[in-house]
Amino acid sequence: MPTVKFVNEKKEVEVPEGTSVRAAALQVGINVHQGLNGIGAGINSVINCHGLGQCGTCRVLITKGIENASPMAMMEKAKFAVPVPDPLPCFAYIGNEDTMRLSCSAKVMGDMEVVTGPELNLFGENFFS
Numbered sequence: 001m002p003t004v005k006f007v008n009e010k011k012e013v014e015v016p017e018g019t020s021v022r023a024a025a026l027q028v029g030i031n032v033h034q035g036l037n038g039i040g041a042g043i044n045s046v047i048n049c050h051g052l053g054q055c056g057t058c059r060v061l062i063t064k065g066i067e068n069a070s071p072m073a074m075m076e077k078a079k080f081a082v083p084v085p086d087p088l089p090c091f092a093y094i095g096n097e098d099t100m101r102l103s104c105s106a107k108v109m110g111d112m113e114v115v116t117g118p119e120l121n122l123f124g125e126n127f128f129s
Ligand code: FES
Pocket: 048, 049, 050, 051, 052, 053, 054, 055, 056, 057, 058, 059, 102, 103, 104, 105
């Protein structure tokens, strides 16, 4: 079974192939709904779409083993490309196109390392480029 390592939380979990990254996180008590740079993480852990790919709050970075994640589906691509009703997923995606995924949509197909709650760099050099 593939292993998912959550870097910030220093936790690992083995999951059956095809498990979503979000489900893997929940198995070890990790909240992937981190809000805006950690603000709102508490309320987002309750108020989210619960894995339907609609809210965009479950975004993570897959820093190692991105090739072991399922390909991005159309709904997930749309969440990162269309800034309505919530522009935050689109903003967060800028500069992280190679590693950012919605944890509810990305399926674990092999070993990977995941960073939860990637910060939104509102003043970074890539933001307005
Ligand atoms: S849980 Fe809402 S988009 Fe993933």
